[in-house]
Amino acid sequence: xxxxxxxxxxxxxxxxxxxxxxxxxxxxxxxxxxxxxxxxxxxxxxxxxxxxxxxxxxxxxxxxxxxxxxxxxxxxxxxxxxxxxxxxxxxxxxxxxxxxxxxxxxxxxxxxxxxxxxxxxxxxxxxxxxxxxxxxxxxxxxxxxxxxxxxxxxxxxxxxxxxxxxxxxxxxxxxxxxxxxxxxxxxxxxxxxxxxxxxxxxxxxxxxxxxxxxxxxxxxxxxxxxxxxxxxxxxxxxxxxxxxxxxxxxxxxxxxxxxxxxxxxxxxxxxxxxxxxxxxxxxxxxxxxxxxxxxxxxxxxxxxxxxxxxxxxxxxxxxxxxxxxxxxxxxxxxxxxxxxxxxxxxxxxxxxxxxxxxxxxxxxxxxxxxxxxxxxxxxxxxxxxxxxxxxxxxxxxxxxxxxxxxxxxxxxxxxxxxxxxxxxxxxxxxxxxxxxxxxxxxxxxxxxxxxxxxxxxxxxxxxxxxxxxxxxxxxxxxxxxxxxxxxxxxxxxxxxxxxxxxxxxxxxxxxxxxxxxxxx
Numbered sequence: 116x117x118x119x120x121x122x123x124x125x126x127x128x129x130x131x132x133x134x135x136x137x138x139x140x141x142x143x144x145x146x147x148x149x150x151x152x153x154x155x156x157x158x159x160x161x162x163x164x165x166x167x168x169x170x171x172x173x174x175x176x177x178x179x180x181x182x183x184x185x186x187x188x189x190x191x192x193x194x195x196x197x198x199x200x201x202x203x204x205x206x207x208x209x210x211x212x213x214x215x216x217x218x219x220x221x222x223x224x225x226x227x228x229x230x231x232x233x234x235x236x237x238x239x240x241x242x243x244x245x246x247x248x249x250x251x252x253x254x255x256x257x258x259x260x261x262x263x264x265x266x267x268x269x270x271x272x273x274x275x276x277x278x279x280x281x282x283x284x285x286x287x288x289x290x291x292x293x294x295x296x297x298x299x300x301x302x303x304x305x306x307x308x309x310x311x312x313x314x315x316x317x318x319x320x321x322x323x324x325x326x327x328x329x330x331x332x333x334x335x336x337x338x339x340x341x342x343x344x345x346x347x348x349x350x351x352x353x354x355x356x357x358x359x360x361x362x363x364x365x366x367x368x369x370x371x372x373x374x375x376x377x378x379x380x381x382x383x384x385x386x387x388x389x390x391x392x393x394x395x396x397x398x399x400x401x402x403x404x405x406x407x408x409x410x411x412x413x414x415x416x417x418x419x420x421x422x423x424x425x426x427x428x429x430x431x432x433x434x435x436x437x438x439x440x441x442x443x444x445x446x447x448x449x450x451x452x453x454x455x456x457x458x459x460x461x462x463x464x465x466x467x468x469x470x471x472x473x474x475x476x477x478x479x480x481x482x483x484x485x486x487x488x489x490x491x492x493x494x495x496x497x498x499x500x501x502x503x504x505x506x507x508x509x510x511x512x513x514x515x516x517x518x519x520x521x522x523x524x525x526x527x528x529x530x531x532x533x534x535x536x537x538x539x540x541x542x543x544x545x546x547x548x549x550x551x552x553x554x555x556x557x558x559x560x561x562x563x564x565x566x567x568x569x570x571x572x573x574x575x576x577x578x579x580x581x582x583x584x585x586x587x588x589x590x591x592x593x594x595x596x597x598x599x600x601x602x603x604x605x606x607x608x609x610x611x612x613x614x615x616x617x618x619x620x621x622x623x624x625x626x627x628x629x630x631x632x633x634x635x
Contacts, residue, residue: 174197202256286474568600568601574612
């Protein structure tokens with residue numbers, strides 16, 4: 116019997132033989148240097164090598180520090196995975212001494228993934244940090260300090276990211292970016308953080324501290340939309356994420372000024388288990404036509420188990436009504452939530468944005484927040500930080516139909532049982548027999564010629580009613596929002612909450628303002 120020795124192939128050759136016709140072997144092009152040249156081992160060289168090879172490729176970045184770009188990198192057009200050592204360890208940035216403006220990274224074509232890097236310092240009219248026209252996923256990426264900027268009546272968009280393809284943002288942060296448009300003509304600034312014209316999925320991520328700013332010369336138009344996120348078209352889903360501290364600002368025009376959606380502007384939006392708070396829509400008082408709306412949201416869509424609170428600008432928290440799927444909290448009552456499980460005109464009880472654990476910053480619930488245990492997790496097992504959801508306090512009643520999880524992106528964790536057993540208490544949690552606290556969420560300009568005043572307010576306890584008074588008038592029951600027309604002079608508005616047990620706030624919230632007299 117004759118023995119036949121099997122043919123031995125190198126692994127790479129064997130893999131190539133087994134690949135389907137028309138496909139190519141995936142290759143790796145490591146980055147071992149933070150230099151910016153065509154020398155092998157740099158990011159620029161690795162991108163060129165990946166682009167020259169058909170098929171999927173990987174670019175593992177082993178170097179740490181900052182890659183300072185003197186010119187634009189080649190666009191990435193293939194199926195490429197870029198894996199950095201961590202956003203705190205590796206930054207890809209346009210050099211401040213670069214002679215031209217350009218965006219930092221550009222993607223098109225097949226699916227690409229980027230993880231573990233920071234993108235900083237890009238300057239371009241569109242997509243100054245990242246420009247995506249393909250299918251892109253960002254995982255634990257930080258996009259910060261980029262600026263979409265233009266003059267001469269052009270459109271500045273996507274200060275951090277511009278995408279008209281498919282974009283997924285996972286456990287990532289987009290913060291401190293700007294879209295600025297201004298000159299002597301019509302100017303539009305959109306998406307200080309992100310402008311998305313295709314599909315968008317934001318998961319367990321934070322969009323914060325971004326700015327869309329438009330200013331125009333006398334007699335022209337300035338429009339600023341979507342300080343954090345502008346949704347020009349397509350479908351967007353935000354899950355277990357935080358949108359906070361973003362701003363739209365429009366000014367310096369005597370003709371027409373528009374500022375809408377400090378946090379989010381657009382339509383086709385679905386929000387689940389998220390916190391949208393502390394965003395601002397601000398506008399110059401001198402404009403002939405002023406259109407301001409949606410300090411937090413000027414976007415149509417569906418929302419559930421989420422917090423909308425703490426509006427900071429000239430408008431209400433919501434510029435459009437959102438379709439509620441239940442278990443939401445609307446602090447100023449402007450979002451149109453109508454489900455029995457929704458909390459409306461109640462104080463959310465949020466701490467400032469901070470590092471509370473996990474890969475992204477969040478706004479923690481204070482121990483006295485009414486959002487604790489009043490939500491429904493809808494089978495999400497963790498919160499934005501990756502900590503356990505549900506964390507149910509035994510001493511706090513759950514909302515009917517809920518599961519004891521918290522509303523919003525942050526789940527307050529039950530501490531370990533105290534020595535000797537017994538129920539775990541939430542410190543400073545208001546008892547049902549305690550009086551509520553009242554807060555004025557929104558009021559008129561402190562000094563203006565406007566005779567009509569509108570106030571929005573909130574209570575720390577659900578199902579509260581309110582009493583209002585202006586100047587020396589007696590207390591009367593009032594609805595939220597409260598509107599009143601007053602004459603020239605100084606005025607004081609007061610409001611107090613009364614909980615469902617009849618306990619009255621003994622320290623009413625107050626707001627002082629002045630209506631100026633028109634001379635002549």
